[in-house]
Amino acid sequence: TLTIGTYxxxxxxxxxxxxxxxLTEHVNVSGRLAESKSRVVLPKLIRWxxxxxxxxVPSQGAADDLRAPYGxxxxxxxxxxxDDQRIHRLAAETQADLxxxxxxxxxxxxxxxxxYPTMLTAFAxxxxxxxxxxxxxxxxxxxEAVLKxxxxxxxxxxxxxxxxxxxxx
Numbered sequence: 432t433l434t435i436g437t438y439x440x441x442x443x444x445x446x447x448x449x450x451x452x453x454l455t456e457h458v459n460v461s462g463r464l465a466e467s468k469s470r471v472v473l474p475k476l477i478r479w480x481x482x483x484x485x486x487x488v489p490s491q492g493a494a495d496d497l498r499a500p501y502g503x504x505x506x507x508x509x510x511x512x513x514d515d516q517r518i519h520r521l522a523a524e525t526q527a528d529l530x531x532x533x534x535x536x537x538x539x540x541x542x543x544x545x546x547y548p549t550m551l552t553a554f555a556x557x558x559x560x561x562x563x564x565x566x567x568x569x570x571x572x573x574x575e576a577v578l579k580x581x582x583x584x585x586x587x588x589x590x591x592x593x594x595x596x597x598x599x600x
Contacts, residue, residue: 437463437473441480454486459496462544466573477501534565541572541593548581555585566591 432452434443440454460477464470478501485505488494494506535554539545547568554566568578568591575593582591 437477440486441473441476444480444484452484454481454484456486456488456493456497459493459544461496461500462546466543474501532565533563534567536567536569538569541568541570541574541578543574545574547574547578551578551581551585551587551591554591555582555587558587558590564590567594568592569594 432443432447432450433455434440434452435455435457437456437460440456444450444452444454464473467473481497481501481503483505485507486497486503487507487509488497489509489511491508494508497503497506537547537550541547551566554562566587570593578591578593579588582588
């Protein structure tokens with residue numbers, strides 16, 4: 432059995448204890464739990480129910496997050512598949528709707544665990560040291576207002592553009 436996400440990871444092995452179950456997490460668990468209403472009980476359940484089962488994650492950071500705070504040892508990194516040839520082919524194409532000046536792009540859910548405030552702070556610092564480029568943030572999520580306010584506070588609101596998507600990544 433393959434489970435996806437914390438709740439499935441906790442429930443499926445409990446209701447089917449005789450089945451071999453591989454758990455998967457696709458985000459930084461500690462970051463997501465920091466925003467959760469269940470942030471007190473879920474870490475305890477993870478420490479109790481995850482050990483003894485393999486856990487698969489998409490990045491080394493997600494693996495480290497499960498190993499240290501939750502005491503898990505059977506954690507494996509399998510990166511998400513990416514068609515890099517297609518990306519290179521599309522990158523070589525000229526896009527008429529893109530600005531002519533250099534710019535940086537960040538793309539993803541506008542959620543606390545993605546830590547966009549650190550990126551914005553670094554961008555403002557680099558801009559203050561002479562970086563002459565804009566920042567385009569593609570995504571949507573609960574942190575939109577926070578990011579706009581931070582960009583204003585950091586004095587880079589004219590250099591940062593949020594392109595909100597209809598649905599998050």
